[in-house]
Amino acid sequence: MSRISRICVSALLVACVSWTTAFAQPALLVKPLAERRVADLPPGELFWRIESVDTKAQADAAAGPLSLVVEADGKAWLFTLGAAGGATPGTAKVAEVGPIPRVAATHYLLRINDASGPPGSVTPVHSHPGSEAFFVLSGEQSIRGEHGTLHVQAGHVEPGHGAGMAMQVSSSGTSDLHALVMFVVDADKPFSSPAALP
Template sequence: MRTQLICLTVLAMGLSPSLAAGQATTRQCGPVEGVGPACLLARKQMPQLPDGKVYWHIDRFPSKELAERAGLPTSTVVEAFKSTWLFTLAGAGWKSASGEHVSKIGPLPITPATDYTAEYLRSIFTPGTTAPLHVHSGPEAFYAVTGDTCLETPGGMQTGRGPGNSLIIRAGPPMLLMAIGKVTRQGFALILHDSGQSPTTLIQTWRPAGLCARQLSADQAGAD
């Protein structure tokens, strides 16, 4: 029944049924990493964030134990894509004492709150896969290990190309995330929100202009 409702929602938004596979979800990630919906890698509640501008730091480690020793109270350790990752919310100048620094994303457009929760998602999308239309109560940041990213909102379109690309969106606007290009997109997302609010709300009140879909078509038509 749930699958039928999702497909009906996707059709009502003018998207093809194949796009329903990228549905947003809070289901826990399992050990098998296959193409399909986003899943929840980790959730961390924090009574406060660092002072000043906050960035999402991504570091890679050879083991979970080493990553845990290198973290801060605002750090989270996850295992995905055959690697161990340390996700840390900190100022621009923070650096892990060890590990491989992979990316610094930000500053994050944080919404004031008395208590914050960071939700980290993992997803594997083939080109053309998208999540349903939704909004967030806090900023969302995306990082792609592989593949290309397209994010459409009422304000236009953002794209990221190649391994390591990242995008950020503030709280509030409706959005459509799509994997574009010709390579499967493996990625992470961070939703940093007020702990007293739901992180994600599905919507049907906005219809995308098809900017990401047109970019996908152009990519597919382009030369290898």
């Protein structure tokens, strides 16, 4: 290859890398905050109850067998899976989300994830072996699936799709996203799997 050809190829590679970097979307940061493996779920329609508590120690003391305690956004939170209309003494009820789609499994994993990122950040397209629900603390979260896109504003909750549904989650507002995501999944399957949207 001649010197001029090498220079042209190098320039083309630099241009391609620059173009890819300019248009690449940042990754949404997702991290687990709490999880619990359980053998059974309560009968009937399932809801996630979200309550705030003064301290994590108080939330730990109030937690039941289907509760998860997390610290996020400078607060202690108690998330409890159960029937609609419940309340935990000593807590302030913030929201209730559901009904959430049920999943049949031998063992279940309850998990709370923290999702955050600047506007435009996204997850890969993926699916879970169960349901998820969303509680947006700040920003806006969008969940794109085969049936359209669900938008969740700050201060709001929404139930998500059931097991095996392909989705891509993004920070779609004008400010940074911070959301807490609640899961009920089959504990014996991979928590997240690559998927494709039509």
